[in-house]
Amino acid sequence: MKVKVVDFIKRKREVLSHHPFEFKDWLSPSIRDYWIEFLNKANSSHFATWVKDHNLVSISNGEAVSEPAVIEMHPEATKVMDELTASLGEEIHVGEWLTVDQLRINNFANVTEDHQWIHTDPQKAAVESPFKTTIAHGFLTLSLLSVLTDSVDPASPKFPSAKMTVNYGLNQVRFPYPVKSGVNIRARTKIQSVTPIKRGLEIVQEITVEIEGCRRPACVAESVMRLYF
Incomplete structure (x- = not known):
């Protein structure tokens, strides 16, 4: 229609x-x-x-x-839009805890060639860092959003009726507090807006990455994705 x-x-x-x-x-x-x-x-x-x-x-x-x-609009797109619009501003997902250990941090440093000592040198960090340990790269935390929001499991897609889901980008992102090596993090998701586009929908989500035992979040991002039907 x-x-x-x-x-x-x-x-x-x-x-x-x-x-x-x-x-x-x-x-x-x-x-x-x-x-x-x-x-x-x-x-x-x-x-x-x-x-x-x-x-x-x-x-x-x-x-x-x-x-x-x-x-x-495709009928399935209309159905998804109805469901998401009904939950605007509400928390729709809380992910599982994920451990960010030193091996994960080191692997990310190797991929990005960012070997700054605050990330990869536990001995120096214990003495000179105000956090007394190494911390994860902010972009490592950001790169984990897909798995933290359960968006990468082919056996259980979040929008099974969509033919394709595309990461369209970020409107804004902040890293209020560092993720120390060895801590657990998880993501909470809210839908901010749903807009019809050609052959699909554009969805803006607010994703907050929390750190276990810490009142300040590791990351707050406004993520934009597109669904095509």
């Missing part, structure tokens, strides 16, 4: 902004006049026709106005 994304989002309780961003609001008065003049000229040009034909924006009263996109 064909779904207008704006209507779909409204139906799923996502609140739209009452003050949508307008590019012209960032401009100084003098530059804004040039911007409006450009849009007025574009409105009567082949450029405007091309833009409208591709459902990107329309131009009205000297301003660019976004038009609702129409996306044909």
Whole structure:
């Protein structure tokens, strides 16, 4: 079926902004006049026709106005979106504890060629590091997100109806506290948003990696993945 994304989002309780961003609001008065003049000229040009034909924006009263996109959604994508939207902001998964030992840290150092002593020299770290032991690379913790969120088990996929799951990237990531060698970590996941895309869904998750016995998290990341159906 064909779904207008704006209507779909409204139906799923996502609140739209009452003050949508307008590019012209960032401009100084003098530059804004040039911007409006450009849009007025574009409105009567082949450029405007091309833009409208591709459902990107329309131009009205000297301003660019976004038009609702129409996306044909796969029935399974609609089903997954319904399920995830119902749990927005809620914790949907808590993973198993995983030990980050020195061997794992050393192996990561060999792969990335990052042999800084705070990671790979336990004797020096015991004397000179404020943590009195070696610590894992921040990027090692980050690289473990897939296994910590149970996203890499082919026998038990998180979204079995999807033909393909793609790691689309990270919006932001922080490492509030180091992971000391030998400690256990696990991940907690919340769904922040679910958006229809061509042939699938884009899902933004907040993943918090906690350290056993520590009140501060090892990592907080906003992860973006895409499901294709």
